[in-house]
Amino acid sequence: MDETQRRLLELIAIRHASGNAITVSEAMEAAFIASPATIHRKLDALRESGLIAPMFEGANRRTKYLVPTQVADQYFHKLGQLIQQALKEA
Secondary structure: OOHHHHHHHHHHHHHHHOOOOEEHHHHHOOOOOOOHHHHHHHHHHHHHOOOEEEEEEOOEEEEEEEEEOHHHHHHHHHHHHHHHHHHHHO
């Protein structure tokens, strides 16, 4: 996972954890991360690697929300463990 993918995954996970899942359109507007074309490619890569999944709410099939998957949860859990370990060793 490259830096742009990591930042997108963090954005998606934070928004999802706060109960306000991000839409594909909102992700594409995250100019502070990258250009829309780059974001589109990186979202595809995250989806293909199983870290994010599209989700629809109710009968509205037009708006796609991006949510972290169990694979992403495992990634963040492992990252948390590594940070705790590094703090103990410091």
